[in-house]
Amino acid sequence: MPTAIAVTSTDLVLPAPDRHTPGAAVLRPPGETDLEGSLAETTALLERHGHLVAVVPPWLPPATVRRLRTVRAILETDRIALLEVDLPPLGTAVLVRQLRQLTVCDFSPGVIASAARLLSHYIYAGALLGSVAKLDRVPVGLKAHARSWSPSAQFAVLAHPEPHLARLGTQAAAGVLPPGPAFATHLTFARGALASDWVAAELAPAWQVQGVMENPLPADSARWWATPKLVEFAAAIPDVSVLYQLVASVRREQCGWCGFELIGDRCGFCAAPLPAPPPEAATAARTRSGS
Template identity: 65%
Template sequence: MTGADLVLPPTDRQTPSAAVLQPPGSQSLDVALAETNILLERHGHLVALYPSSLPPAHEHRLHAVRSVLETDRIALLKLDLPPLGIAVLARQLRQLSVCDFSAGVVASAARLLSHYVYAGALLNSVTKLDRIPVSLKSHAKSWMPGTQFAVLANPEPQLIRVGGEEKLAGPEFGTQLAIAAGQLSPSAAAWVTDTLAPAWQVQGTQEVELPSASPGWWGTPKMVEFAAFLPDVSVLYQLVSSVRIEQCHWCGVQLIGDRCGFCSAPVAPVEGHAVAALSRGST
């Protein structure tokens, strides 16, 4: 992970913790290389999740470390999820890392599992929200005292005014809800626990620390971030194992889905389909 506040407490004794890959201002390149090399020697592979909002210098450091070490055992997964969504996804991958999946399958499972993370926030203003489509009407309502908005960023963007008739679309499967409070008052933030959680029929709530990147991601510190997720490792295991495992034609690791988590190469087309396509092109 790229921040200690993205490493959520484990859900059980088997879930391992995660290493934090520091930004350039916190450690030299030599120290970063040494620490990463130790991680590779100890665990064999490294799957690093980081948000698309990560400062460019930090992202460049991640790629520099992988390049200097000249290794194909580091997967750098850049995600568009909000910070708390990335944190719960990272914990799910930590849960899967102790199962009998290869590192390649764990890395490529991030894209699959992200579709089952319902990540959003309760905001008192959307005037600086630029990651979700916001209508002019909603912008205007942001200036009205007491107006609150519920925003869903993943899996499908949605924005509603709290107290209106529209409801925030939720998961149709059993989840738990991670909640991270910003600078909203407890009474204003109660909507998440008193209204959203029952409407989504979550099986439990968990209060966690607000990631430091969340105010910037959502455009305001006056917010409550939330993320509904699949908590049971047996369900995660069944979900991942139900997908066909392929072998990357470029770097050789196992993967699920349509793209390798380590080298980003797309899955090679099925031989029969490729031949048929060539035949059509020659006629």
């Protein structure tokens, strides 16, 4: 069975893009089960899948994060990865879907876990907001704060990969649109309490996305964006073959601490950084490159 991808709420599990993509396991939070129940459900997942990769966004309640870490500690296993993912809620759900897609490929659990950091760089996550008065996720100037009090104000905000904020007028010029990806993407969006078709009607064509899909708004989105008046969006690579090539193109290393394969500079399972090459190796590499 493929590596299990786990989340802590059902709204982070988007519909599968094809019949091959598995779902995600939903780990019950402390309010829904006791520690014994959490141990039982995690043990069952490990017995069925061998390895578990759980996505841990920063907005989770501290009790939920403690429960995840406690379960891993009690089971004394190195087969559970707790991935700290710093994306908005809908962007996190999109990343979870991509990780689910990768589990059907011939990647080891370590590569899948460490691929999350790589894939997150290619996710463009933002929102159309009716107010930025309380927004602290991206820099907000004094003028934007003042204009937030206008009942008709709307702001295009990109939180990832680079912060961008612009106030939209009655005719949004291309120059104020958030900068979009330079590669093929699909756009996923979710409506809050803001009646607007701007994301699908204007942003999607401007970003030249290949497809648009609407999903329910994650429960934590209004809190993350500091307003219920929003339409959240995330553009990402949809094709599993492109995701496969992207991950496969990165050199694989072996974690010196837990032994898992990894890509990038940090192990997805134990979070140990990849040691820097010795000075002689670095010098030899520069010599070979002619620098």
